[in-house]
Amino acid sequence: MYSTNYHRASSVDEAVALIAKGSDAKFLAGGHTLLPVMKQRLAAPGDLVDIAKIPALIGIEASGDTLTIKAATTYYDIMHNADVKRMIPAIAHLTSVLGDPAVRYRGTIGGSVATNDPAADYPAAILALNATVKTNKREIPADQFFKGLFMTALEDNEMITAISFPVPEKAGYAKMRNPASRFALTGVFVAKLKSGEIRAAATGASQDGVMRVPVIEDALKANWSASALDGIKVSDDGLIEDIHGTSDYRANLIKVMAQRAVQAAG
Amino acid sequence: MGIEGIGARVARKEDRRFITGRGRYVDDIKLQGMTYAHFVRSPHAHAKITGIELDAAKAMPGVIDVLTGQQIVDDKVGNLICGWAIHSKDGSAMKMGAWPAMAPETVRFVGQAVAVVIAESKNLARDAAEAVVVHYEELPAVANIKAAIADGAAQLHPEAPGNIVYDWEIGDQKATDEAFSKAANVVTIELTNNRLVPNAMEPRAAVAEYNPAEEHFTLYTTSQNPHVARLVLSAFYNIAPEHKLRVVAPDVGGGFGSKIFIYPEEMVALWASKKTGRPVKWTGDRNEAFVTDAHGRDHLSKAEMAFDADNKMLGLRVKTYANFGAYMSLFSSSVPTYLYATLLSGQYNIPAIYTEVVGVYTNTTPVDAYRGAGRPEACYLLERLVETAARQLKVDPAELRRKNFITQFPHQTPVIMAYDTGDFNASLDAALKAIDYAGFPARKAKAKSEGKLRGIGLSCYIEACGIAPSKAVGSLGAGVGLWESAEVRVNPVGTIEILTGSHSHGQGHETTFAQLVADRLGIPINQVSIVHGDTDKVQFGMGTYGSRSAAVGMSAIFKAMEKVEAKAKKIAAHQLEASENDIVIENGEFKVTGTDKAIALPMVALAAYTAHNLPDGMEPGLKESAFYDPTNFTFPAGSYICEVEVDPGTGKTSFVNFVAVDDFGRLINPMIVEGQVHGGLVQGIGQAILENAxxxxxxxxxxxxxxxxxxPRADDVPSFQISHTTTLCPGNPLGVKGCGEAGAIGASAAVINAITDAIGNNRLEMPATPDRVWHAMQLQQAAE
Incomplete structure (x- = not known):
């Protein structure tokens, strides 16, 4: 690791000011993506602004049909939260199979979403549930937030403060883990929203990162059941092909994981 | 034997320091004035070095020196050696290119060291290493066996035309051809044995110190065999004569073979410590471990087996290509030859065997012994071939094996090995019973009704351990003898120190070796200390690999103990005014048999050291040493059966059950044996479904x-059902065979046999990842 200046911010405003002032400064929350690449000297931020202890960024709020998870809330706190378990159990489940206990104690939802790792779990939930990403500047609908591998709509000095999830009628998540990294080789989140909209999002599979899967959405719209997907074929166009899985294998996984997600959703 | 003697499940003495963070590893060592080394490594698989710019790096803060491959050549530090001479069919010696510790002209694999920065801190060394500019002219590279032996392939070493190190053979080609000409059925299989990265928990490290006043070096290093390291560093690398070089291997966090070899980094650390006049530390990180620790396996093989009409094996023909990487590592040449082809008879009576092995250079990390070393490759090939035969001949795989088992011992195979003892039916019977083999069809049908594919796979392995006797390995080309030494020191107050040439890097010697002493003298193991891993303390030793520490290392202790006991009995008899023939040792006392006269061990020891009243002519003291050279290899064997369930949607394999029945001869500490088997099985399963370089x-x-x-992680593997059958090894005084590698040798074939049984497609390579299994299922469905 190259030397860096560490700052701990106590408010969102202070954090944003520190980032603006710093040299090639980076927000640090759980650090699970940033610190490993810094240790390998592949990233060298001059300043690190730790936002993990900012009180306004921690906590979960339930109001009516909306569940709001603040950005620096850890996976551990999310998976054990009673409101999450009651209102969107699929998110509690997704979180319980994300990483391992050590990761879950420190990793944060805001960090995961801001990084937009192509194999991260939360982006699938956000896209499928049509959640809203709240920042210090604005509110960004899910469909406009994810812009490709490690790319988001976030601008310079913009920080995610919370994710707001509409409570769905039903939702489910299923994933196949990469045998080595244990990230999602392919994960699919399916949701039947209270508006009646059906959404399905896959992570880990596409060269462009998290994506919606229209062929699955269409089939589930006609018939919300796992067997409705038996006959569909997911195209392997644009899917990742690597040592852990070919693109046709991933296309198969999208279908199989979607079926299991529907089963889990009930 | 007492509660801490042979056969007792004693908790490991060494674990207290390991689990409380008080182990002392190489990286824990800090010397006055110590500096830190960071290597500049090749990013290319094959390239010419056309220039190195050092000035910027040398001017960086805290940099003491930057040294290059040309300088190490100029200083006449020897090239790395391969210590086992193999000859090709035509009688020619193996063809090897030079391997300097740092490359002066040409790099041949990614990660090869080109230069080293010595600086005041680890970070400063790393900073400066980034400022070293190496100019390369890239050359075409060959990254695998097929590419290396193709026409027109890029050549690694001018000494080895066609990238061939040797073209070796074993067995009787004519007799084997005759067997095939008489065959009713011939079964063929082609497969690869996937390359593995050892990944010991502790990466390699070295701390070197030079004392110019005494012209003396000390090297602390992560070694499985510090005396062999000293021998090689002295005799071949011109570092220092042996009496001017102390090698210490303190606590070492796992080796699996990868820490047998002397690597460039410790050579450079020693050389640089003299050049800079400062102690030099190098601690590898995980990335360096991946690209510089000797890898394992990497074979491409075709095997054919001839059967008569009654399904009796008539002959076996094998051709194997072995990937050695870019240079010949210390024992690499022996692994796919004498540690592999000599085990191809397995547990079977095969009248004729002929095997050819072609050793190949590629632009990859050097390959050498890794847990099992040749024997896993042999077992995997043979046990997949036998399982394939059972499917093609439509006979039960257990029965086909049983029909061909060797049942008479000793048994001379057509490939050198003379099996001393064993009972292969006993271990197979126990394994079949443990897994409820008879009930499998019903379980398979039930799984099918639930949408899952269930399979069962057998693997009956045999291996050769001890890697001795010296005369035998010498006749096969080994550059060293493979005995072991021990010294037993009884202190004046009766406590005991055992000095051994074996080295413990996870095996639990501090407990098991003490159990042997406790067993013989009837004293608690806390009265016994095991001293190892320091060439200044232990006279000589060959180290730990090849599951040899019990069979060879403990046998040396046994012999030294006999000498100590004989002398102690003489002293006791003299003190008790009895005949030494009437003295028996019980519960730490020397007793006159049939009487209540006794003298405790501490009093005998004290008498030996005060020397006030010893038998006439007896030397004072109570300390003896012994060298032990076995009469044969030992032959652990067993039967593994694996039952799996494959998810047809994803191709993911789950383990329903895994039964391992091993015959290791006498067990010293069954708990430690079980731990060794667990670890080996996990590595075998890792190779079968997960690991791939x-x-x-x-x-x-x-x-x-x-x-x-x-x-492999804990949730990748099942809870194992382990049990033992026993035939005592006649080749050593303890009747032990060795248990360190068996799991890694036998497991992978059982797993793949089970998965291929489940999916009904035998064409499946390791690792059987979900992706590969799913594709094999698709092909099978398309074929059906």
Whole structure:
């Protein structure tokens, strides 16, 4: 690791000011993506602004049909939260199979979403549930937030403060883990929203990162059941092909994981 | 024997320091004035070095020196050696290119050291290493066996035309051809044995110190065999004569073979410590471990077996290509020859065997012994071939094996090995019973009704351990003898120190070796200390690999104990005014048999050291040493049966059950044996379904971190059902055979046999990842 200046911010405003002032400064929350690449000297931020202890960024709020998870809330706190378990159990489940206990104690939802790792779990939930990403500047609908591998709509000095999830009628998540990294080789989140909209999002599979899967959405719209997907074929166009899985294998996984997600959703 | 003697499940003495963070590893050592080394490594698989710019790096803060491959050549530090001479069919010696510790002219694998920065801190060394500019002229690379032996392939070493190190054979070609000409059926299989990265928990490290006043070096290093390291560093690398070089291997966090070898980094650390006049520390990180620790396996094989009409084996023909990487590592040449082809008879009576092995250079990390070393490759090949035969001949795989088992011992195989003892039916019977083999069809049908594919796979392995006797290995080309030494020191107050040439890097010697002493003298193991891993303390030793520490190392202790006991009995008899023939040792006392006269061990020891009243002519003291050279290899054997369930949607394999029945001869500490078996099985399962070192065509290691190299985790493996059958090894006084590698040798074939049984497609390579299994299922469905 190259030397860096560490700052701990106590408010969102202070954090944003520190980032603006710093040299090639980076927000640090759980650090699970940033610190490993810094240790390998592949990233060298001059300043690190730790936002993990900012009180306004921690906590979960339930109001009516909306569940709001603040950005620096850890996976551990999310998976054990009673409101999450009651209102969107699929998110509690997704979180319980994300990483391992050590990761879950420190990793944060805001960090995961801001990084937009192509194999991260939360982006699938956000896209499928049509959640809203709240920042210090604005509110960004899910469909406009994810812009490709490690790319988001976030601008310079913009920080995610919370994710707001509409409570769905039903939702489910299923994933196949990469045998080595244990990230999602392919994960699919399916949701039947209270508006009646059906959404399905896959992570880990596409060269462009998290994506919606229209062929699955269409089939589930006609018939919300796992067997409705038996006959569909997911195209392997644009899917990742690597040592852990070919693109046709991933296309198969999208279908199989979607079926299991529907089963889990009930 | 007492409660802490042979056969007792004694908790490991060494674990208290390990689990409380008080182990002392090489990286824990800090010397006055110590500096830190960081290597500049090749990013290319094959390139000419056309220039190195050092000035900027030398001017960086805290930099003491930057040293290059040309300087190490100029200083006449020897090239790395391969210590086992193998001859090709035509009688020619193996063809090897030079391997300097740092490359002066040409780099031949990604990660090869080119230069080293010595600086005041680890970070400063790393900073400066980034400022070293190496100019390369890239050359075409060959990254795998097929590419290396292709017409027109890029050549690694002018000494080895066609990238061939040797073209070796074993067995009787004519007799084997005759057997095939008489065959009613011939079964063929082609397969690869996937390349593995050892990944010991502790990466390699070295601390070197030079004392100019005494012209004396000390090297602290992560070694499985510090005396062999000293011998090689002295005799071949011109570092220092042996009496001017102390090698210490303190606590070492796992080796699996990868820490047998002397690597460039410790040579450079020693050389640089003299050049800079400061102690030098190098601690590898995980990335360096991936690209510089000797890899394991990497074979491409075709095997054919001839059967008569009654399904009796008539002959076996094998051709194997073995990938050695870019240079011949210390014992690499022996692994695919004498440690592999000599085990191809397995547990079977095969009248004729002929095997050819072609050793191949590629632009990859050197390959050498890794847990099992040749024997896993042999077992995997043979047990997949036998399982394939059972399917093709439509006979029960257990019965086909049983029909061909060797049942008379000793048994001379057609490939050198003379099996001393064993009972292969006993272990197979126990394994079949433990897994409820008879009930499998019903379980398979039930799984099918639930949408799952269930399979069962057998693997009946045999291996050769001890890697001795010296005369035998010498006749096969080994550059060293493979005995072991021991010294037993009884202190004046009766406590005991055992000095051994074996080295413990996870095996639990401090407990098991003490149990042997406790067993013989009837004293608690806390009265016994085991001293190892320091050439200044232990006279000589060959170290730990090849599951040899019990069979060879403990046998040496046994012999030294006999000498100590004989002298102690003489002293006791003299003190008790009895005949030494009437003295028996019980519960730490020397007793006159049939009387109540006794003298405790501390009093005998004290008498030996005060020397006030010893038998006439007896030397004072109570200390004896012994060298032990076995009469044969030992032959652990067993039967593994694996039952799996494959998810047809994803191709993912889950383990329903895994039964391991091993015959290790006498067990010293069953708990430690079980731990060894667990670890070995996990490595075997890891090879079967997870681990794979993959190079792209340009020679870059794609799986160079745990993000892409799948190490087995606890939830990847089942809870094992382990049991033992016993035939005592007649070749050593303890009747032990060795248990360190068996799991890694036998497991992978059982797993793949089970998965191929489940999916009904025998064409499946390791690792059987979900992706590969799913594709094999698709092909099978398309074929049906």
């Amino acid at each position: 993959i190079y792209d065509d340009s020679g870059q290691l794609v799986t160079a971190s745990f993000m892409d190299y799948a190490m």
